[in-house]
Amino acid sequence: MSAKQEDAWRKIHHLRAAAMNLRAAGADELAKQVLDKAEHMEREVRASKMPSGKEPEGRPKPAMGPFAGLGPELRQAIERLRAEIKELERRVTQLEGAKR
Numbered sequence: 601m602s603a604k605q606e607d608a609w610r611k612i613h614h615l616r617a618a619a620m621n622l623r624a625a626g627a628d629e630l631a632k633q634v635l636d637k638a639e640h641m642e643r644e645v646r647a648s649k650m651p652s653g654k655e656p657e658g659r660p661k662p663a664m665g666p667f668a669g670l671g672p673e674l675r676q677a678i679e680r681l682r683a684e685i686k687e688l689e690r691r692v693t694q695l696e697g698a699k700r
Contacts, residue, residue: 608645612638616679623683624690635679639672 601609615638622631 605645605648608641612641612645615641616675620679620683620686623680624686631683635676639675 615634619631619635619638622628622634
């Protein structure tokens, strides 16, 4: 993998993390825009690997983080659930603080 592709994957990872944080902050529409940008970048990186946009035969697909190989809908659902978990954790902490 070239340095340019590694940099692109790193940016994609950061965009997804940003989308999760935006959702946790209640900025769902902005989070969707950021996630759409990350997915667009991922498609571009994958398409740049070979002229046909396909992986070379005989080589396994590289694992790129916890979402490797998942469809965009499933990735979005996972990210949404993670954001909801963060929000619930924040609320629990807030309630625990109010009890004291």
